[in-house]
Amino acid sequence: MTEENWWEVSIPVREEEAEEAANALAKLTGRGVAIVPASSFSTVVAYLPATTPAEKLLRFWAEGERWAAGKIEVRRLQEKDWLTWWRREYHPFRVGKRLVIKPTWAAYEPGPGEVVIELDPGLAFGCGTHPTTRICLRLLEKWLRPGMKVYDVGTGSGILAIAAALLGADWIWAIDEDEVALRVARENVARNGVADRVQVLRGNLLEGKEEKADLIVANLTAELILQLLPQAAKLLLPGGLLIAGGIPVERKGEVLSSSPLVLVEELAEEGWVGLVLSAR
Template identity: 45%
Template sequence: MSDWVEISVIAENGEAAESVAQILQRYAYQGVSVEQLDIPPDTDDGEVPPPQRMVVRGYLPQNERIEAVKEEINAVLSLASQLVPFAMPEYRVVREEDWAEAWKVHYHPIRIGRKLVVRPLWTEAELQPDDIEIALDPGMAFGTGTHPTTQLCLEALEDMVRPATQILDLGCGSGILAIAAAKLGASHIWALDIDPIAVEAAQANCEQNGVADKITVQTGSLDSVITSARRFDLVVVNILAKIILQLCEQRLGETVRPGGRAIFSGIIESQVEEVEAALRKTGLEPSGRRQIGDWVLIEAYRPST
């Protein structure tokens, strides 16, 4: 039975966190997680404070190459830290039997927006009468509610979802956004991800939250949507700016019905203008922004004519 090495890097802002995540994704098993540090559990006023610091985590197999891998990671991060502010990595060994549980200690119930409460399955949250609870076990899939990009999407969905809304969640991760949309009243959500592990986690979370009848979770990509000829009232894309740019070149705007809307998150402030220009080229018109710290969500619509 093999052990694992957890690597964690504290970044001072969103730009630094994205830089670290892009580096660690080359090495970490099943990707990395990015979370906001120091979130007060169950914030009374429903407002999650702007992120001051982020932590990026990943897991490396502890094998005969681990010391060489750590040396390489340290060297690459050392160079990158000269451009953006973050600390050098910390490492700790996690036993195989504890690996699946190790990251759970970092997650607690949080309030987002006016009435959304996101809690891990292994904890309980104190709810108000009008609260909408989302209970998650994200597994190794992205989407726990602690990342500002996810928080921005949840706040946008709370404002934008209406009864009978047909929604596409492209890159669904743990399913958190699809579940929120279903509980906010959307009629149906098509949740796609290219990662089978994410699809499995999302399906389990949909069932846990009692909304599996309103959400279709499948392994798939933008091409799956384009070739299906399906178009949506609201499209949600919470990935990374560079992926959104690539998708714009692959007819992303066609997924939105004329008159429909879309939200794009995973974008840092310095990338906004480039992303908005790409959205215009794919037939969408940016109409608003939401921001937490360095992270920005772009709202857009597809003109009716």
């Protein structure tokens, strides 16, 4: 998004509807939207190029109003505002026992055994601060073994694929359907020096994939995880693992009852659950 200006639209939504609202709005923007959790409600933040045709803006606005639980805020944003915001709000932080997420512009001296992921999330989802990303990172740190072949489905900024590579995976296919995410993921993969082991690919979930994997990590939505389950069951090697994130706690039962895979571990945080499921 070089010199282009953007509309930043912030829509307060009920916490339990945030995921559905974000999905509906992301469909209209054609790119990822962020969910910013707050105490009693969440805010869905979407970005639309200032050149968006009025008709498309109106459709987006109508959808936003359908979900809004409060006043919708709109502001014009330039790339430099975006960068300033990130630089002010985003500092190195630790996830799990060894992983540290470090924004590209911050200095950080790693402690013994620490694995540092350097990120510039741009407009793609996945700066590591969202609970669903943190859950997946912690589960990856626990279950990933050196030498594994991994799919990261819905890679966003590439954060989980990069974590897998830095934790020792042999090969990672990082898949996303969003062009902005693919570009940002490629940049982050190169920045972390793992481009020789991470292939960033455009794709719809695991559609058309044939290579088997030891581990699949997918931080998506309950809906998409339900679609992914049969694909994952086909592509996992015996004993292989699916780490499924982005599932609201109240939808865990629905996912588990549809799963051809066996539950090994679950990890919940702030109303979200990550499931580790094993292929028999």
